[in-house]
Amino acid sequence: MYTTGYYKEPGPKLDEDSPFKSMMERFRFAANILELDEGMFQYLASPVKQVIVSIPVVMDSGEIEVFEGYRVIHDNVLGPSKGGIRYAPDVNLEEVKALASWMTWKCAIVNVPFGGAKGGVRCDPTRLSKGELERLTRRYTSNMLEVFGPDRDIPAPDMNTNEQVMAWIMDTYSMNAHKTETAVVTGKPLILGGSQGRKEATGRGVVTVTLAALNKKGMLPNKCTVAVQGFGNVGSVSAELMYEQGAKVIAISDLSGGYYNKDGIDIPKAKEYAQNNNNLLEGYSKAEKISNEELLQLECDILIPAAKEDQIGRHNAGNIQARIIAEGANGPVTANADSILEDKGIMVIPDILANAGGVTVSYFEWVQDRQGYFWTEERVNRRLNRMMRDAFDNLFKVSEEHDITLRQAAYVYGINKVATTLKMRGIYG
Numbered sequence: 001m002y003t004t005g006y007y008k009e010p011g012p013k014l015d016e017d018s019p020f021k022s023m024m025e026r027f028r029f030a031a032n033i034l035e036l037d038e039g040m041f042q043y044l045a046s047p048v049k050q051v052i053v054s055i056p057v058v059m060d061s062g063e064i065e066v067f068e069g070y071r072v073i074h075d076n077v078l079g080p081s082k083g084g085i086r087y088a089p090d091v092n093l094e095e096v097k098a099l100a101s102w103m104t105w106k107c108a109i110v111n112v113p114f115g116g117a118k119g120g121v122r123c124d125p126t127r128l129s130k131g132e133l134e135r136l137t138r139r140y141t142s143n144m145l146e147v148f149g150p151d152r153d154i155p156a157p158d159m160n161t162n163e164q165v166m167a168w169i170m171d172t173y174s175m176n177a178h179k180t181e182t183a184v185v186t187g188k189p190l191i192l193g194g195s196q197g198r199k200e201a202t203g204r205g206v207v208t209v210t211l212a213a214l215n216k217k218g219m220l221p222n223k224c225t226v227a228v229q230g231f232g233n234v235g236s237v238s239a240e241l242m243y244e245q246g247a248k249v250i251a252i253s254d255l256s257g258g259y260y261n262k263d264g265i266d267i268p269k270a271k272e273y274a275q276n277n278n279n280l281l282e283g284y285s286k287a288e289k290i291s292n293e294e295l296l297q298l299e300c301d302i303l304i305p306a307a308k309e310d311q312i313g314r315h316n317a318g319n320i321q322a323r324i325i326a327e328g329a330n331g332p333v334t335a336n337a338d339s340i341l342e343d344k345g346i347m348v349i350p351d352i353l354a355n356a357g358g359v360t361v362s363y364f365e366w367v368q369d370r371q372g373y374f375w376t377e378e379r380v381n382r383r384l385n386r387m388m389r390d391a392f393d394n395l396f397k398v399s400e401e402h403d404i405t406l407r408q409a410a411y412v413y414g415i416n417k418v419a420t421t422l423k424m425r426g427i428y429g
């Protein structure tokens, strides 16, 4: 057992269920299976770089407000680091650290040549005007000019950031580089060097691996019921593609609560409703209103938590009735719920596999930007499906070999790949 080192250093008190604690618990389990030596464990547990910046913004009122921004580079063993940037009132360094290391394992699992990183700005984006959001984004980027770069560290969208935010990052970086550098960020608008299929990629990947899991269990999508938590980019696309597969999507949810219809929800119509309603399902009348907690505990075949971290923990894991959980969000299940779900025989497709479609198409976008040659949507989706499918099959094999869960297999495979590469590169100095 690994008892010393980074994780034990005094630092901010960790919540019992903090994403960083969950990540470390699973990391330690995999490290034991791999018999990683202590030095390698220390290396892979410690982020390469953690940057905290303050971001002064002149608000529309004329007053200055100062925000805090983070970028954590967990590692760059496999290549330049890659990972999204989130804007949220509760973002903090511990959370960003966990998310950055998940990016490392995620990239390793789908075989894209990137290390892992994550960024965030502690702010409430719903209270910022478009102008304030732009000034905040540009100043954050400007503070990170030495960190970001197409060969160094490449951001992307995450919670509450979108194509427009990526366009401002690209422009700010390019203005300072005195040339247009599209490959410095992914998830850009198509017109600025974005990729076909990038917006839908995470949800599409979730559905690819869900179908692969159904296949292993001998289940058919058109005989399945599905509940989806979260109706943002990942949740709405996952719901829509499962609906297209003939599955009955019996529940969806967003910040306004959950919506349940035992006969199934017409997802394209619900999407259209939300689009015309400030991106909220509030007031959607073709379903019964339920709470988020009730949604998670519904009797269904497939549960797709696609909202945020720490939704299924020790307190409710025992009540989950789904047969398969496909983690659209990062970290929706805490580590202390893992064994409860395992004992119930629920197959969990872990986040670092299930939602890796986003970074996979980010990789395609980066490749296309660097080549100046753009692919059709058909090519993007075909390659995405193949990579996700291969990753699923691969991890399934690892899980059978070691008689472990898919999540444990994902950590074992990801960590082993980075550790093996690191051994070949050696330690400089």
Ligand code: GLU
Pocket: 082, 083, 084, 085, 154, 155, 156, 157, 158, 159, 186, 330, 355, 356, 358, 359, 360, 362
């Ligand atoms: N934010 C996404 C994730 O968590 C995408 C990251 C990227 O494309 O770099 O996987």
